[in-house]
Amino acid sequence: MSAAHERRAAITGIGVVAPNGTSTDTFWKATQEGLSALDRITREGCEHLPLKVAGEVRDFEPAAVIEERFLVQTDRFTHYAMAAADLALDDARLGKADSETAPYSIGVVTAAGSGGGEFGQRELQRLWGKGSRFVGPYQSIAWFYAASTGQISIRRGFKGPCSVVAADEAGGLDALAHAARAVKRGTDAIVAGSTEAPLAPYSMVCQLGYEELSTVAEPDRAYRPFTDAACGFVPAEGGAMVVVEADDAARARGAEVRGFVAGHAATFTGASRWAESREGLAQAVRAALDDAGCAPEEVDVVFADALGVPEADRAEALAIADVLGAHGRRVPVTAPKTGTGRGYCAAPVLDTAAAVLAMEHGLIPPTPNVHDTVHDLDLVTGRARPAELRTALVLSRGLMGSNSALVLRHAATDRA
Amino acid sequence: MSPITVEELAGLMKQAAGVSVAPQDLQQQYDSGFDALGIDSLGLLGIVGELENRHGTSMPPDAERCKTPRQFLDLVNSTLMAGA
Numbered sequence: 158m159s160a161a162h163e164r165r166a167a168i169t170g171i172g173v174v175a176p177n178g179t180s181t182d183t184f185w186k187a188t189q190e191g192l193s194a195l196d197r198i199t200r201e202g203c204e205h206l207p208l209k210v211a212g213e214v215r216d217f218e219p220a221a222v223i224e225e226r227f228l229v230q231t232d233r234f235t236h237y238a239m240a241a242a243d244l245a246l247d248d249a250r251l252g253k254a255d256s257e258t259a260p261y262s263i264g265v266v267t268a269a270g271s272g273g274g275e276f277g278q279r280e281l282q283r284l285w286g287k288g289s290r291f292v293g294p295y296q297s298i299a300w301f302y303a304a305s306t307g308q309i310s311i312r313r314g315f316k317g318p319c320s321v322v323a324a325d326e327a328g329g330l331d332a333l334a335h336a337a338r339a340v341k342r343g344t345d346a347i348v349a350g351s352t353e354a355p356l357a358p359y360s361m362v363c364q365l366g367y368e369e370l371s372t373v374a375e376p377d378r379a380y381r382p383f384t385d386a387a388c389g390f391v392p393a394e395g396g397a398m399v400v401v402e403a404d405d406a407a408r409a410r411g412a413e414v415r416g417f418v419a420g421h422a423a424t425f426t427g428a429s430r431w432a433e434s435r436e437g438l439a440q441a442v443r444a445a446l447d448d449a450g451c452a453p454e455e456v457d458v459v460f461a462d463a464l465g466v467p468e469a470d471r472a473e474a475l476a477i478a479d480v481l482g483a484h485g486r487r488v489p490v491t492a493p494k495t496g497t498g499r500g501y502c503a504a505p506v507l508d509t510a511a512a513v514l515a516m517e518h519g520l521i522p523p524t525p526n527v528h529d530t531v532h533d534l535d536l537v538t539g540r541a542r543p544a545e546l547r548t549a550l551v552l553s554r555g556l557m558g559s560n561s562a563l564v565l566r567h568a569a570t571d572r573a
Numbered sequence: 574m575s576p577i578t579v580e581e582l583a584g585l586m587k588q589a590a591g592v593s594v595a596p597q598d599l600q601q602q603y604d605s606g607f608d609a610l611g612i613d614s615l616g617l618l619g620i621v622g623e624l625e626n627r628h629g630t631s632m633p634p635d636a637e638r639c640k641t642p643r644q645f646l647d648l649v650n651s652t653l654m655a656g657a
Contacts, residue, residue, distance in 0.1 A: 226611050281606070290626055294615040330599035 166337035167414040168251025169407050170400035171510050172241040175351065175567040176212030176393055176497045179325075184507075185514045187386040189541045191523040193496040196390060208365060210379040212354055212393030212498030224312075228294040231308055232273025233394070234545075237352035238305035239312060241398040245348060246313070249400040249412055256314050262345040262406075264317030265309045265325040266336045267398075268328035269302040270353060271557075272503035274360030276300055279494060281359075288489050299569075308349060309398075317344045320483045322502070325555020326387040326462075327423060329396075330504040330563040333562040334421035337402040351502035353397030364392060367556055368429065380495050382463035383470050383530040390465045395511045396503025420449025420564035421547075427558040431464070435472035437560040438462070438552060439479040445562035447482070450546060453481045456488055456564075458544065460519050460551045463492035464499075473552065474532035489521050489544060491537040496525035505553035509563060512549035518565040519545055576650040577624065587597060589623055601625045610642075617645075624649060630656050640643030 172179045178184030180284035187194065198204075198211050219228055219236040227239060242265075246252070256263050277300035283291040298304055302323040310319050318339050322328040329351040336349035352447055355364060357419035364370055371389030375380040380391045407414055422444030448455060462473055478485040490556040492502055495512050521542045547570055551563040580596045585592050594602070602610060605616055614634040614637070621636045632649055639645035 225591035225593065226616075229589075232617065267619070294618040294622065297615065323608060367657075 161506060164331045164341050165404040166340045166401050166418040167407050167416060168399050168402045168416045168418065168513055169402045169412045170245040170251065171397065171415065171513060172239045172244025172246070172248060172399070173397045173507065173510055174214060174217060174241045175395045175397065175507055176214050179214065179217045180246065181510070184501035184510070185427055188493045188496070188511050188519055188522045189518065191496065191525045191540060193377065193525040195383050195496065195498055195526070196381060197376065200356050203361055204354065206358070206361050206365070206419045208361055208370060209351060209372060209374040210376050210391045212391065212500070213356060214395040217308065217451060221371060222555035227308060227312055230299060230377035231304060232276035232299045232354060233277065234269065234273055234352055234354035235299070235305045235308050237354065237395050238267060238398065240308055241350065241396060242309045242313070244347050245398045245400050248404065251346060251400060259345070260314055262314040262317055264339055264344050264347045265306045265319045266322070266339070266347055266349040267305045268324060268332035268422070268502035269305065270323035270325060270328065271360060271363070272302045272356050273300040273304060274363070278357060278359035282502065290293055305352065309531050315348065315568070317347070319345040322518065324502065325557040325559045326501050327555045327559035328551040329502040330421060330509070330551060330553050331423055331563040332510060333418055333506065333563060336417040336422070340401055340403045346400055346402040348398055348457055349401050349505040350396060350397070353501045353503045354394045355501060355520070356394050369464060369556060371465065376521055377526050380465050381527050382415055382465035382492055382495065383474070383532050383536055384527055385531045385571045386472055387465045387467050391498045393498030393500040393504070395474045396500050397506045399506070399510065405496040410509055414514055415569065416568050417566040418563065419566040420447070420451060421562065422448060423559060425558050425562040430558065431469035431472050434435065434554055435479070436467060438473060438476040438554060438562070442476065442480045442550065442552070442564040445564050447567070449564035451564055453551045455548045456481060456484070456550045457546045458515065458549045460513070460549065461490050461492045462554045463494060464550045464554065470532060474534050478533065485560040486533055487535060489537050489542060490534045491521050492524045492527070493522045495527055505561070505563070508551045509565065512565050513550055516546040516549055517564070519543055521546070575648055576653060582646060584624055585612070585620045586612060590615070591617035599642060604641050605643070606640050628653060
């Protein structure tokens with residue numbers, strides 16, 4: 158490599174499999190229109206559980222897009238990942254010919270918060286119902302957090318650096334940052350992101366212990382962050398994968414740059430210690446802006462974590478004000494995830510996809526089901542707001558205490 | 574006890590590993606590697622486990638290390654015949 162300047166990490170492809178759309182186009186249409194996909198959970202075996210509302214991916218038939226030999230050895234969360242990776246790679250026009258010519262130039266990074274709970278439940282039921290001889294060998298890999306990275310790599314023949322962030326929600330942003338670092342170190346492209354599938358009986362029971370979980374049964378009232386009716390969050394499945402590619406590699410093959418991963422930082426403030434997350438999130442934002450060489454006033458839109466727990470919402474609003482100062486009260490803040498639910502690690506990756514699309518369209522999507530806010534924020538509600546967007550800030554916090562911030566720049570922000 | 578046929582193996586490959594090969598094609602690929610057919614080591618292990626459950630007998634450890642359908646059927650059938 159003889160690059161005259163440091164490589165920039167560009168986003169050249171976006172693939173979404175989400176509750177409000179199983180293609181990037183349908184996702185963006187629903188997102189910018191502020192449509193909510195939250196609904197009563199219909200998954201078999203979940204009817205009696207106190208968690209009633211979530212974002213289910215309903216318009217998705219795995220067998221239509223994934224070969225059977227990959228389906229039998231993978232959980233639903235990996236089906237979403239393989240499908241979203243295909244969409245992202247198609248969008249980036251990175252095909253089989255590219256990976257066959259240079260397999261080591263493409264890697265995979267995913268983040269996962271819960272792994273393959275549905276597959277694992279089925280096999281454990283066989284273990285206790287029929288005996289160990291009836292547990293399929295693919296149980297050894299399908300439930301595992303790393304499954305999606307491995308299967309995307311095997312299925313597409315990518316032999317570049319591969320890794321997995323096993324973390325809370327904020328891990329989704331950490332995976333994108335990891336991808337950006339890999340690209341700057343010399344790998345041409347990384348397929349990066351997160352998908353989750355937490356809506357199956359065993360997985361749902363695991364979540365019931367989260368005090369932040371909303372058990373409100375009305376879909377339009379279950380997840381309303383930043384309001385005086387905030388009552389926790391609802392989970393979601395699905396997610397997004399993006400192609401993070403070196404800008405020089407993208408230009409060399411004539412690919413369109415859709416945005417840049419410009420800066421990132423992460424901090425840790427402890428599980429469910431939401432008051433402390435104010436300081437942790439603020440520090441993550443400061444360091445991410447510094448990493449991006451970005452002044453606070455340059456931030457044109459904030460995609461909020463928006464947990465929906467009053468103490469956490471207050472901490473986030475204060476963190477934004479702490480770092481952005483007076484600009485923090487003027488900068489538009491949005492949380493489109495109120496229309497999809499929180500897909501754990503996948504949630505901030507979906508926000509990243511939405512942020513890149515928002516910058517492309519000059520349109521800030523609204524926060525579904527939220528009509529007003531009790532915090533000192535310019536929260537975008539009702540309908541999408543036109544705006545010239547050159548820099549977007551994506552925030553994420555995990556229930557276990559991680560805080561991350563990612564700075565994205567518009568494709569047209571070329572270095573002078 | 575009757576031996577495992579190519580038809581039964583093709584059915585097991587589909588069930589345990591999601592690989593669809595028509596029995597007559599499998600017959601023609603008798604000496605191809607399982608890997609070339611799309612069966613990885615865990616897939617073959619699943620086929621062995623299913624056979625053990627169906628026949629109520631253990632297969633030798635080498636069964637899951639067989640490289641080709643011919644090797645595999647020779648080994649499992651000689652095991653089944655010996656136990657019959």
